[in-house]
Amino acid sequence: MSFDRLQELIKAKKNPTVAGLDPKPEYVPPHILRTSLDKYGETLEGAADAIYRFNVGLIDALCDVVPAVKPQSAYYERLGWHGMMILEETIRYARAKGLFVIADVKRNDIGSTAQAYAEAWLGRIQVGEARLPAFDADCLTINGYLGSDGINPFLETCRAEDKCLFTLVKTSNPSSGELQDMIAGDRVVYQVVGDLNARLGQEDIGKYGYSRAGAVVGATYPSDLRSLRKRLEHTFFLVPGYGAQGGTAEDVRFAFDKYGRGAIINASRSIMCAWQKTGHDGQDYQDAARAAAEAMRDDIKQFVTIL
Amino acid sequence: MSFDRLQELIKAKKNPTVAGLDPKPEYVPPHILRTSLDKYGETLEGAADAIYRFNVGLIDALCDVVPAVKPQSAYYERLGWHGMMILEETIRYARAKGLFVIADVKRNDIGSTAQAYAEAWLGRIQVGEARLPAFDADCLTINGYLGSDGINPFLETCRAEDKCLFTLVKTSNPSSGELQDMIAGDRVVYQVVGDLNARLGQEDIGKYGYSRAGAVVGATYPSDLRSLRKRLEHTFFLVPGYGAQGGTAEDVRFAFDKYGRGAIINASRSIMCAWQKTGHDGQDYQDAARAAAEAMRDDIKQFVTIL
Numbered sequence: 001m002s003f004d005r006l007q008e009l010i011k012a013k014k015n016p017t018v019a020g021l022d023p024k025p026e027y028v029p030p031h032i033l034r035t036s037l038d039k040y041g042e043t044l045e046g047a048a049d050a051i052y053r054f055n056v057g058l059i060d061a062l063c064d065v066v067p068a069v070k071p072q073s074a075y076y077e078r079l080g081w082h083g084m085m086i087l088e089e090t091i092r093y094a095r096a097k098g099l100f101v102i103a104d105v106k107r108n109d110i111g112s113t114a115q116a117y118a119e120a121w122l123g124r125i126q127v128g129e130a131r132l133p134a135f136d137a138d139c140l141t142i143n144g145y146l147g148s149d150g151i152n153p154f155l156e157t158c159r160a161e162d163k164c165l166f167t168l169v170k171t172s173n174p175s176s177g178e179l180q181d182m183i184a185g186d187r188v189v190y191q192v193v194g195d196l197n198a199r200l201g202q203e204d205i206g207k208y209g210y211s212r213a214g215a216v217v218g219a220t221y222p223s224d225l226r227s228l229r230k231r232l233e234h235t236f237f238l239v240p241g242y243g244a245q246g247g248t249a250e251d252v253r254f255a256f257d258k259y260g261r262g263a264i265i266n267a268s269r270s271i272m273c274a275w276q277k278t279g280h281d282g283q284d285y286q287d288a289a290r291a292a293a294e295a296m297r298d299d300i301k302q303f304v305t306i307l
Numbered sequence: 308m309s310f311d312r313l314q315e316l317i318k319a320k321k322n323p324t325v326a327g328l329d330p331k332p333e334y335v336p337p338h339i340l341r342t343s344l345d346k347y348g349e350t351l352e353g354a355a356d357a358i359y360r361f362n363v364g365l366i367d368a369l370c371d372v373v374p375a376v377k378p379q380s381a382y383y384e385r386l387g388w389h390g391m392m393i394l395e396e397t398i399r400y401a402r403a404k405g406l407f408v409i410a411d412v413k414r415n416d417i418g419s420t421a422q423a424y425a426e427a428w429l430g431r432i433q434v435g436e437a438r439l440p441a442f443d444a445d446c447l448t449i450n451g452y453l454g455s456d457g458i459n460p461f462l463e464t465c466r467a468e469d470k471c472l473f474t475l476v477k478t479s480n481p482s483s484g485e486l487q488d489m490i491a492g493d494r495v496v497y498q499v500v501g502d503l504n505a506r507l508g509q510e511d512i513g514k515y516g517y518s519r520a521g522a523v524v525g526a527t528y529p530s531d532l533r534s535l536r537k538r539l540e541h542t543f544f545l546v547p548g549y550g551a552q553g554g555t556a557e558d559v560r561f562a563f564d565k566y567g568r569g570a571i572i573n574a575s576r577s578i579m580c581a582w583q584k585t586g587h588d589g590q591d592y593q594d595a596a597r598a599a600a601e602a603m604r605d606d607i608k609q610f611v612t613i614l
Contacts, residue, residue, distance in 0.1 A: 022420065025434060042435035073421035074416060078432050080441035081392035088388055106415050108450055109381060110480040112328065116381035125385050127332060128349035134387035143415050145452045145475060147482035168452060173417040175454035179499055181489035189496065192486055 001206030002138060003214065003236045006100045009067035011306055015297040016256070018102060018238070019062050019289075020268025021055055021090060027272050028054045029282020037105050048082035051075075054285070055090045058272065059097055061286035065293045068100040070238075070266055077140040079093045091137050096189055102238065103137035106168065110149040111202040119158035122165075141166045141216060141238070151200050155213060164212040164236070169194040170228065172218025172225040172241030190224070191231065198232050208261050216253065219247025219265065226254035229262075237263040243270045243296070254262060255304035260306035308512030309471035310521065312413040313407045314568055316374035318613055322604040323563070325409060325545070326369050326574025326596075328397060329357045329379040334579050336589020341362075355389035361592070362397045365579065366404055368593035372600045375407040376546075377573055397443050400451060409545065410444035413475065417456040425464035429472075447540075448473045448523060448545070451500045455497045458507050462520060465606065466511060469544070471519040476501040477535065479525025479548030497531070498538065505539050515568050517543040526554025526572065533561035536569075550577045552601070560610035567613035574603050 010016045025033060025047045040046030043257045059069065071090055076083035094101050107117040121140040124131040142154050144167045154165050169178055170190040180190040187195070194215055201213025211234045217225050219241035229237070237255045241247040242265050255263035274292035275285035317323045332340060340357045347353030358510045367377065378397055383390035395609055401408050414424040428447040431438040433539040451458050451474045461472050477487055477497040494502070508520025518541045525533050526548035534543070544562045548554040549572050562570035581599035582592035 024419075024423070025594070037435055042437040044432065044434065044439055044441065047432070072416075072418045072420055072423075074414070074427060077427035078423045078441055079389050080427075081395055083427075083441070084390035084391040106450075107381070108415070108475075109379075110478070112331075113381045114383045116331070116379075120381065120384035120387075120390075122337040125351065125354070127351065128344055130349040132351055132387055134351065137387050142453050143413075143450050143549045145450050145486060146478050146480055147485035148481040149480040149488070168415075171417065171453050173453055175456040178454035178503060179452060179496070180454070182496070184489035184496065189486070189489070189491065192489060196485060243445060254436045255350045267499055 002158070002162055002212060003210045004206040004208055006068060006264065007208045009100055013065065013067050014301070014306060015066055016260070016263060016300060016304060016306060017066055017207060017265045017280045018070045018265060019058070019066045019271050019293060020072060020242045020266050021058065021272070022075045022268045023051045023054055023272060024075060025050060029275055029285045031282060033046055041152070044079045045082045048079045048086045051079070052086035056093055057286050058289050059094050059099065061290045061291055063097040063099055065290060065297065066263060067101070068093050068102060070102040070104050072268070073103065073282065074222040078087050088135055091135055096221070100139070100165070101137045103135060103140040106141050106143050108143040108146055108147055108150050111153065114150055114153035118154045122163040123157045123161050138168065139164045141168065148196060148200055151197060151213070155200055158212045159291070164214060166214040166216050167193065167236040169196040169197065169215040170217045170221060170224050172220045172245050172247070176218065192261060194228060194235065196264040198208070200237050202234065205234055210262055214238060216240065219252045220245055222251035222254055229254055229257065239263055239265045243267050249299040249303050252300060256304050260304045265300060267305055270296070308464050309465070309469055309519060310517045311513040311515060313375060313571065314515045316407055317571065320372065320374050320474060321608070321613060322373055323567070323570060323607060323611060323613060324373055324375045324574060324600070324603055325375040326365070326570045326578050326600060327372045327377045327379060328359055328362055328365065328439040328579070329382045329575045330451045330579060331382060332357060335361045336582055336592045338589060351386045352389045355386045355393045357385070359393035359396060363400055364593050365596050366401050366406065368597045369600055370404040371387045371407055372597060372604065373406070373407060375571060377399050377409040379575070380410065380412040395442055398442055402445070407446070408444045409473070410442060410447040413448050413450050415450040415453055415457050415521050417453055418460065421457055421460035422464070426607045429470040430468050446473065447473045448475065450475050451504060455503060455507055458504060458520070462485040462507055465519045471521060474500065474504040476504065476522040477524045477531050479497045479527045479554070480551050483525065501535060501539050501542065505542050509541065510540055517541055517569055521545060523547065526551055529558035529561055532558070536561055536564065546570055546572045550574050556610050558604040559607060563611050567611045572607060577603070
């Protein structure tokens with residue numbers, strides 16, 4: 001079971017955090033960016049080359065500290081197909097280094113289209129007699145606004161390929177409550193989505209008690225995080241909002257069960273851009289990223305003990 | 308204003324429909340698929356090449372019948388970066404033929420990530436001194452579950468680039484009501500999303516009375532379509548669910564205002580796969596697609612007169 005593997009990686013590295021790989025060209029140290037733009041010109045291909053080399057350096061520096069990485073598709077899509085090529089290569093490189101890869105794509109659709117997304121990100125594609133992987137991550141994020149027709153096709157691929165997903169339940173942004181906190185019957189909307197997702201995933205529970213249907217729950221609403229942890233006992237949580245968005249280690253401890261399991265906390269820019277604060281013009285980006293990831297791990301470990 | 312242009316194309320072609328380009332390899336006529344797989348082998352590159360040549364043929368056959376095409380990203384993503392390359396090329400080819408291109412991507416995120424998606428699909432990307440387009444469609448679909456933080460960054464790019472979007476409001480699938488029809492205060496959830504989207508778009512209304520913030524409203528719930536048309540008077544509608552999903556021309560007439568404006572109806576497989584019903588092994592796929600698009604146009608024109 002795919003979340004079992006993630007939990008075991010978390011335990012082995014004593015670190016329940018995931019490093020976001022959300023790279024914009026301006027996050028890339030100048031010496032790396034310059035080499036690529038000198039080679040390819042000021043083109044999307046040049047930017048993509050720089051970002052790939054930066055990603056490889058980050059993965060090399062982080063792969064024995066963090067259990068997982070989470071590339072955010074938007075930053076690759078904005079470089080067109082060149083960006084999607086290096087996203088494929090980044091996922092492949094990270095998995096080869098033993099990392100669990102969460103493709104943060106927030107996809108959503110119904111029926112055969114949802115199935116096509118699931119195949120794209122988690123599955124294999126039939127071409128003639130061949131069955132070929134495309135982006136081939138371990139896990140993806142989805143948006144459940146379309147109801148079970150929009151979640152089930154993803155779960156079917158998860159079962160077939162031993163993979164898993166996170167459905168957006170309560171997001172970390174200031175306006176998340178506009179829709180998600182509305183009272184709908186005797187629940188609020190995010191509970192409706194969380195309950196639906198839990199029900200769809202319930203037939204398939206791994207050895208640590210978690211189903212394949214995880215949930216995104218933001219660190220910035222710690223009381224919601226706490227109540228959702230109790231409500232959704234078989235739902236693994238991906239928790240954005242730590243750090244820059246204001247969530248603290250004290251807040252995110254509510255995401256974990258009594259064994260310190262069942263959640264992973266994301267940080268992106270604080271790790272990727274750590275070099276911007278050391279005064280060495282990015283020559284030390286690997287050391288800076290590693291130190292930032294270790295500091296985050298140690299911050300959270302003050303409040304969470306992983307059994 | 309971007310929806311003004313779409314409305315003018317609809318009027319010029321006397322046809323308020325959009326042809327979906329959601330191609331799976333099995334929708335491609337055998338003679339086209341065979342040529343590509345002979346050249347590239349049974350690979351994602353081969354499948355992508357076949358689909359691009361099929362798309363070009365469809366666009367050539369349809370471009371004086373329909374005002375718009377709607378490629379669905381999932382079917383390109385499942386071919387990995389090769390698929391994304393031909394999606395870029397398909398969008399470029401269709402726009403060069405004068406078609407309005409709706410990228411059906413249902414993207415959603417917040418802040419700088421939402422902005423990155425908007426740049427990817429509608430905008431331009433800064434690399435050094437250059438400002439470069441990536442997928443560069445006229446319009447995209449988004450999912451509003453994250454609230455205004457997840458809609459505003461897209462609208463900002465729409466204003467900067469004179470483009471527009473459709474937010475999922477009431478989708479066409481059987482389970483859409485699980486969340487979207489829940490009563491939330493004195494409204495239902497899809498009305499909450501529709502009202503929010505309308506409010507965010509309201510500052511910028513085109514000459515036919517429509518804002519840049521359109522909405523996806525399914526043909527399969529005609530009474531909801533009718534009430535939403537009254538409720539959201541400045542919201543242009545993209546209407547899926549005609550044909551295979553059960554929506555009829557009589558149902559979709561409710562999407563239009565009293566001038567026969569303000570909506571566009573989608574059909575995908577009935578046009579792309581029309582050749583599968585003629586008994587000519589796909590040699591006639593262009594004529595078959597064109598005839599299917601004309602039949603759909605004429606079916607809807609029984610109930611809708613465009614002024």
